[in-house]
Amino acid sequence: MVTAWRLGALITMFLVVGLAEAAVSAQVDRTELYNDESLVLTVTVSPAAELNSTDLAALASLFSIEQRVQQQSSQNINGRARSRVDYQFRLSSKARGVVAIPSIRAGDEQSEPIFVTVLDARQRGDSLAEDAVQFTGRLSNNRPYVDQAFEIVLEFAYKIQVKGAIETIDLDSFETRLVKEENTNTTRNGQTYNLYRQVLELTPKNPGAVKIPTIVFNGEYPDSAQGRYVRFSRTVDLEPIEIRAIPASFPSDAYWLPATEIRLSDNLDTGQPMDTNSHLDWQISTQTQGLAASRLPDPLATISASLDSRLRLYRNEATFSDNQRLDSAALTIDTPGTYRIPAIRIPWWNTDTDTLAWAELPERTIRVVATTQVSPKGTGQAPGAEPLLSPESRSTEQPELAPFGPNYWLYATLLAGLGWLLTLGLWWRQVRTVTTARSTDVLTPGAVSPNWAVAQRLAKASDYSGLYQCLLRLTGAGNDPLTVVKARLDQSTRQSFEDLERSLFSDQATPPSASAMTALVQALERLIGRTGSARAPDEALRLYPN
Structure with missing residues (x-):
């Protein structure tokens, strides 16, 4: 009886061991790293099962998942086949300090949390010479107005083999645009450097004092003595920025336009009268310095409501370049008279002098005259037909008259006789044409001319x-x-x-x-x-x- 009980206990123990192996485990290749480095997390599930998606979302909130792979295998345990899957994640921390890798579930089982220490890469020492790499930055303006763009210029100069990148910085209080990114060469203190330059355009949205976070370049270089790549970091701290509010003297109902220059010009010629039923191609150019052309307002919007109702504008869509807005329209008037084109005035703020300025086109008048209609009588053409020769193609020079020859009067008499016969023939043809036209009118009273x-x-x-x-x-x-x-x-x-x-x-x-x-x-x-x-x-x- 005792022997049977022991045998049953052994069988139960083996089953418990087998069930205990059906678990989830997690491990990392390192528990301490700098914030610009990554670690590998391996999660093993046996038997094979999918990881809980909620736990993976929690992991992604703390770490950037740079890579994910999985490998499945099977093994025999106590004569029974059992599957196994290994999930591997390459992770980089989003925070510094002690960071926890959360428990990850698969079915009813879960792994234990793992704690790693993330160090500040800016505090990492290296053995590079001081002039081996240089990381610098500067502001184009540290006292901009709201909506006035300014630039941050970052330069990384190096004379050794390096690979790396500038760490992303938090600029949520600005509209940010990458203006330029280039690799070139430069000479500093008589030494030639490779130069990486990055230019960022920042546009502040709210007034107040702002401090740009420390900007970090993280990289690595080959160390022949150690036989591996060695990590290093360089930092730049920019001066504080004072963002100024819109001045109280600027018109409250106008677009806020901080710039160094804004000019208006157009091609409207009011010196010559305009015919009715014709049109003028009107182009207005707004040029700017220190302000994106896409932020310039529509110049015609300021006068549309005050235009004479008989004057019509057919607008085209505005076009933009780096520093110019071009508005095009066709100007048409049907009624003769004198018409006033109101002045166009756009207020802007001169950031060089801190004063209110105006871009202007003066008021002008257009004289419109009735279109002259040329009578078609005697031309042999219908009123709707175009002339065979344009006025420019007709010569204004008069031919010289040749002296009369001895047979002049004989030829003149013959030509006169031929002309009389031709006139008689045309008259007879006209009589027949009129008769035919009248009979046609009777048959088809609505005939089209x-x-x-x-x-x-x-x-x-x-x-x-x-x-x-x-x-x-x-x-x-x-x-x-x-x-x-x-x-x-x-x-x-x-x-x-x-x-x-x-x-x-x-x-x-x-x-x-x-x-x-x-x-x-x-x-x-x-x-x-x-x-x-x-x-x-x-x-x-x-x-x-x-």
Whole structure:
């Protein structure tokens, strides 16, 4: 009986041992390190199981997980196969001092916490010569205004083999932008150094005194005596910064613009009168020094509300370079008269003199005259057709007259006879044409004149520039100005006319559809025919009255 009891106890002990091995264990390769170094944590789970995600999140809050790998294997214990998995993490601490690696669970089992000591790398000694490496930093301005950008210039000069990086610093109270990062060479005290330069642009958001944290460069160099790389650190402490508030004398309803210079210029020529139904390309340039161009306000926004309602601006999207904002617009006026362009004034704060300044464009006037319509009579062309020769292509020189020859009068008589016969033939052709036209009018009382047919073809071909010029000639041939004709159109047709103008004067506008332009031509033809403003285009071809 005793022997059986002992045998049962032994079996139970083996089972307990087997169950005890189904556990989670953790170990590290070092328990003391500097904050710029890393350690390896190994978590072993047997039998294989997944680690608890909540525990891994807690680990990630204390350490940066630079690498994670896992390896699975199996082994025989007491004749039974059992799996095992090793999780390895390379960790770098986010804090200094004594830091705990938390317990990590797998199923119902968990590892024990591990405590490591993280030392300040800035306190680490090294055997480098004083001039082997040099780490320096400087501020471009230690008394900036709110929203006035300034720079931190960091330089690491070295004449030995080095690899490393500048430690990230906490700059939450600033908007930060990396302006430049470069590697070059320099000479200091007669010695040549490799130079790494980093330029950071900082823009403060709130007034007050600020101290930039100590900036640290952590690196390592090969030590032939020790046969390994040796870690080292260098630090830079910058002077305190006083961030000044917006001055009380600056206009409270204006954009706060701290800069060393802001200038306004444009290309608007008011010395020459402007024709109705034409447009001016207006470009306004705002140039700045000491302020990002993206922070410059829209100069036209200050005058849009005070512009004459008959003066229209078709805006394009502004473009930016490092120190310039460029605004473009097309300026159109339909009604003759004199129009005032208000002055443009933008306040800014001169940071060199600590005074209020203004960027200005003066008030100007534009004189608009009615567009002169050239009569097509005698040209043999329809009013909507373009001339065959431009005015510049016609010669202004008069040819010299040759002396009369002995057969001059004979030739003149023959030419006169031929001219009379030609006139008679044209007259007979005109009589037949008029008769045919009248019979056609009886059959198709709504027939479209040739000029409107040209407009219809241009509309269907989506030739918007040619269509607009044709419509200007056709509507301008009557007694009413274009504004009166447009006012008589219904809302949708008037909108189509304005869409046509906008597509020509603004790069951002969407071209209208061909069907909308066809409907516009038909509406204008009906309107001008109904109001009696159109003249018969074939009068110029009639040699004799009917």
